[in-house]
Amino acid sequence: MNDLQTSKHQLGSLVGVNKKDNYFELHYATGEVARVYLISDGIFRYWLDPSQAFAETSDMLVTPQPDPAYFQKAHAHATSDMFIITVGSYKLIFQQKTALFSIFDEAVHRTRVSQVAPLLISGKHTTEIIKQSPNEYYYGGGVQNGHFSHKGEKVLIKTDGITGQDGVLAAVPFFWTNSGFGEFRNTLAPGSYDFGSQNEQVAILKHRNPVFDNFYIIGSSPQEILQRYYSLTGPALMPPRFALSFGHLGNFLDPAWKKAKAKSHTAIRFEDNSYYSKVADGKHQASLNGEQDYQFSARAMLDRYKRFDFPLSWMIPNYESEKNTDPHVFASFAEYAKKLGIHPGFWSENSQDLPDHAELAAIDDPSSDLPAVNAALSKKNPKAKPISLVRDGLRPFQQSSALAFGDVGGDWSSIKTQIATFLGAGLSGIPFIGASSGGKLGQENAQVAVRDLEWKTFTPLFFVTDDQSPLSKTPFAFNSKISRVMKAYLQLRNEFLPYIYALSRQAQDGLPLVRPLMMEFPHEQIGYGRDFADEFILGDQILVAPITNGKSDSQGNSVRDRIYLPDKQTVWIDLFTGDRFMGGRVYNRLKYPLWHLPVFVRGGSILDLGQRHFVLYPYGDSSYTSYDDNDQVDYEHNFAKTVIRSRVDDSRLRVIIEPTEGYYPNLTIKQETFLYIYCDQHPEDLALRVGKDDVIQLEEYGSPETLDHAKEGFYYDPHFSWPKGFSDLNDQSRPALVIKLQERDIKQVKLELVVNNFCFAGEQLVHQITDAALKLPSKVEVDRSKISAHSLTVKWAQKTPKVQLELNGLLYTGISGNIFTFTDLAADQVYQLRLRYESGYKVSEWSDWIKVKTKKDPKDFIIQNLKVTSNVDSEPGHPAKYLLDQRLATSWQSAKTDEPIQLTFTFKEKTELNKVIYVPDALQAEGRPLKIKAEISTDGDSFVPYGEDFSFNSDAKNKVIGLRGVSAWAVRLTILDKTGDFAAASSIDFYRPLDK
Known part of the structure; x- marks a missing residue:
């Protein structure tokens, strides 16, 4: 029997079942014994231990305890060929002869997960093989760099600490599928999950561990699956508000400086108007407080942010330093930082030496006791929410830490890699992740530096890592033009902070901050795969499509192709210019000057700017829940929520602000309310109902200044400009209603605003008309000489300035000229395409379909x-x-x-x-x-x-x-x-x- 258990073999037939106090015990012909625990609704544990010791490990941060009441609800029975446990809508089915396991969900009338082969067991490994359906997509595995959707791929469940493409910063033995189930292996042993790279009909799940301790998680949505995963490992942390604003990781202990020539590309100009370069051993030594030369100190860097008026929220001044930090020296720095409103942090190689004044920690050793780190931080300030930063991880750590890394490349390809990395992390239960703007090393391309900082404004953590490279990474390191752009985005981050903070609370309930398209538009299959892995949605209202290459026009504007805006029933509005775009199509050849990041607001969005200031993009029916709390550890019992609803019906807009629910200390009960409502024309009138009182006709004022001095009213501003920090970069003004509502009891009063003769973006969903006068497309052909594994080129006879192309059911627009190249295609795949001419809202008939197959992947x-x-x-x-x-x-x-x-x-x-x-x-x-x-x-x-x-x-x-x-x-x-x-x-x- 011992020889059998250590040799490689398949699990034998099921020969017996015993019901114990809180689990079922299964016996197999090959000698193995397994336990089946019914943890809670939709969570089941199958635990096979060849040694039969069944010793609990500390691999998970939280050891799940089965719910006795849930176990009591279950009933089991055997048939001639299977043993079935039924609980709720779930049937756990164990085949007797084949030893196969499956879960059937009667609520959806289908099998959620099904093994296609018995478990493969040896003295070193266990392997599970499950059925993979054609339209099944796989997510999870941790921080798999450059990947978030794994269908057809093999991912390694082994942390290697490598930050570039295909590295694994933080492996998590957890995955889930869009078919409604996930699996979490209770092991730190390395493994691999093959989701169809060898055989597209199966997924092969292997770990270097003879024990098969697996949790099956059933859920009807990604959020439900992640919620149930958190019930096993602990929910994501709720970060302090300051940690979501811009931060600076720097080393002010190791570097030294020497004078340099201004033309040297590594030379930096300092306050004494001289240029210096960073060297290993120089005359001028960096320090925390200016013990040797103040301008090279951490204090001087804090002063620099203030003097240049760049927002800074936190700083870790000894990041990756090889020197021990004198606690008294750090205390002096921390005191100075706090006076400036900046939160001091501390980097440590382990969890044992955090100084008293640190408000956040960066830990080098991923095996450190991270809960102990947060406990140490909490001991210093029991009311403050602790947060620690780790560069990589070995186990689920989302409950105690955020992941922050810096050694990413300063090139275009690294931006694409990081976007997919962030998406994959969130889908793996790690919602709080950040990468240094501009990377930690290299970075001589100013355009890449700007574009990298721009999109990271909309990511969970936002920071730079300085002093690890000869080049400065501060946002004011470049010329004044670039610095103005970077300052505008740092200010924009603070404007979005209430929205991001509310999303942080949602993250604890299984909703990542950074989301792939499929989470918000599950009815569109295009969002499940890797087709548009270079864009993401922040929350449910903001779509970001970063600039990921250096393609530009003759004026230096970036040219962005392949921006997909989902849902043909949705209007998307450019955050900076107000331009409107129909959803459900791919936009091409859009031009963006350096200051302009492609950011789109979903029609109907209500953006929270804090202190009851809201920006509205009215469209259809929509709602938003504003969230705020006391920013302390007891936030779960001390918070406030306010529901705001918006509805456009014909030419009438109705905005309802419900009474605020909840309370936290220092919540101001009586507050004014400000609404900034985008519109296309002057409205007819504005009426306000306060609670059940009579309707009040709001008075119109002729200028913002007169409205400021009034108690209540509105101003139609034909040149409203928001976001604020971009007004000197571009004339982005557009019409909006500015509404001021007087101070009222926010917990008692319901406000209902009605705007008549309202119009905004109503024309965007006008269907295009097929015009017989437009000639049929001619000479449409694929250039066979230019077909590659990931691209193909189409040519046509130009008869209108623009054309539309349809590729495998997806509409591509914004195409001019007579030639276009599709990029980022799948290798060795058949594509069907056709073309039609476009003239305003009129289009021609479609051309005939053309079928073409991309070449095999050179890899x-x-x-x-x-x-x-x-x-x-x-x-x-x-x-x-x-x-x-x-x-x-x-x-x-x-x-x-x-x-x-x-x-x-x-x-x-x-x-x-x-x-x-x-x-x-x-x-x-x-x-x-x-x-x-x-x-x-x-x-x-x-x-x-x-x-x-x-x-x-x-x-x-x-x-x-x-x-x-x-x-x-x-x-x-x-x-x-x-x-x-x-x-x-x-x-x-x-x-x-x-x-x-």
């Missing part, structure tokens, strides 16, 4: 199972094996040497080759190859030169060496010349012929 032709050796050592953390793992996040780096560096690649057998691609490390300019010698071995022993030496430019582009017609046992690449004194690469990939 599919990369040769696997080869080995690499080098004649020089590798730098720690950058081994040569990283050359072959096909993950852009990892990189190889040689030790420093002046000698040629030989890399020998050996295949499993003699292999036909097509080419080899050397992918440089994009994050650093050093280590790139300038000259490479290639040698071929046909016997695995002797090598002969292949052609002449290959020369390359020193840029970050891939270096390609053609090997067509070559068959080899091994290939040796000798790097003869390089930039810097070491060699580096993200990967070196060998390709087989594309037709093989």
Whole structure:
């Protein structure tokens, strides 16, 4: 029996069942015993332990206790071929002969989860194989960099601390699907979840643990699944309000400075009007309080933010410092920071040495006792909500910490990677995540720096990491034009803070702050996959489509293609210009100057600016719940909520503000109310009903100044400008009603406002008319020579300035000229497209359908199972094996040497080759190859030169060496010349012929 339990085998047939006090005990023919716990509604635990010890572990932050009442409601019975436990609408079905398990939900009349093979067990691993449906999509797994929707992918459940594409910052053994179930494995052992990369009909779930301790979670929505997951691991933290505003991570202990020439790209101008560069050992030492030279101190940085009028909420001044911090020195800094209204934080390698004055903590060791860190913070200030920041994690940590990381690249591709990363984190139960604006290292591209900060204004955590690079990362480090843009976005963040704080409370109930399209528009299948993973919705009202490449027009405006605005019944309004867009289509060739981030407000939105100031975009029926609390640990019992509803019916707008529910200390009971309502024309009249009193006709005033001095009334402002910080960047004014309602008891009084002759965005959903006068599209064809794995190009005869294209049912608009390229397509997939001409609201008939198939993904032709050796050592953390793992996040780096560096690649057998691609490390300019010698071995022993030496430019582009017609046992690449004194690469990939 012991031999059977340690050898690799499938779980045998079910031979017996016993009902215990709070669980069912299952016995199998192969000797295993399993327990089935009915935890609570929709949560079931299946626990198989080959040792039969069933010892509870501390892997989870919260050990779930089964609900005895729920267990008592269950009844069980056996048939000739299965054992069934029924509780509520759920049937847990255990097949006797096959040992397969499934859960059937009578509420929806279908099976939620079903195993297709018995559990595979060995002394080291357990593997579960479940059925995967064609329209089933998978989410979770933790912070899987660059990924949020995993259908057809294999994800590693193993934290590697790597922040780039394909790295795993925080693995979580939890996933869920849109079919309404999730699984959470109670283990810290590494694993892998294959959601169809090998077989699209099954998901293969494996962990390096002989114990199979699994929680099955059933839910009818993503929110319900995440709520039930939180009941096992603990809900997400509720951060203090200050932690949601802009922060600064810096090291003011280790760096030193020396004078530099102004033209040096690393030179920074300081208060003494001299330029300095950061060095390892310089004359001027940084400090917290200016112990040596004040202008290089953390205090001076605080003063800089104040002097330049850039909002700053918190600072950690010893981030990743190698020096111990004198508690008295930190106390002096903390006292100074608090006087300026800035919250001091402290970075520590462990959880034991937090100084008394720290209000937040950054912890280096992910295995630290994070609850103990927060307990230590709470001990200093028992009423304050504690928060700690971690860079990565080994277990579900959302209850005690937020994830903040900095070493992301300062290039365009890293923006796309981070967007998908944030989406995946939220869907994994980690809603509070942030990445340094501009990254921690590199970043010489000012345009990337601006665009990166812009979109991160709308993410859960917002901060910079400075002093880890020769270049400054502060928002005022660039020229005045760029600094003005960055200041405007920092101010915008504070304007959105009440909205973000309310979303933070929702996060505890299973709603991430940053959401993929499918969470708000579940009826649209396009949002479930990776098609538009470069945009997101903040809450349920703000859609952000970041600029993710350097494409621009002749005036320097960014050109953004493929912005999808969901739902054809929704109008979307540009936050900054007020331009309106119909939902349900993909917009292309939209132009954005540097200050302008593509941000769209959902029609009907009610944005909370705090202190009962609301901005309304009336459209249809909508509602919003304003939330506020005392910002202390007892917020669950001390909070206030106010429901605001808006309805547009024909030309009448009705706005209802319900009495405020709840209370917290220092809540002002009598308050004024301000409404800023966008409109397209002057209204007829405004009437206000207060409670059950008679209707009051609001008086109109002729200017904002006269309204300010009035108790109550309205002003029709034809040049209303909001957000405020952008007025000097662009004339964004547009008509709005500014309404002031006098001070009233907010807990007792219901307000109902009626606006007659109201119009806003009513014309946007006018259907386009097919006009027979417009000629039929002609010469519509796909350029077959330009079809790739992820793009295809369409051409047509131009007869109108603009055309519309439909691709697999999705409408693309905003297309001019006579040629257009679809990008970001799936490889090896059939697409159908057609075209019609567009002229205003009139369109022609559609062209005939064209069917085209994209090429196979080049990655599919990369040769696997080869080995690499080098004649020089590798730098720690950058081994040569990283050359072959096909993950852009990892990189190889040689030790420093002046000698040629030989890399020998050996295949499993003699292999036909097509080419080899050397992918440089994009994050650093050093280590790139300038000259490479290639040698071929046909016997695995002797090598002969292949052609002449290959020369390359020193840029970050891939270096390609053609090997067509070559068959080899091994290939040796000798790097003869390089930039810097070491060699580096993200990967070196060998390709087989594309037709093989």
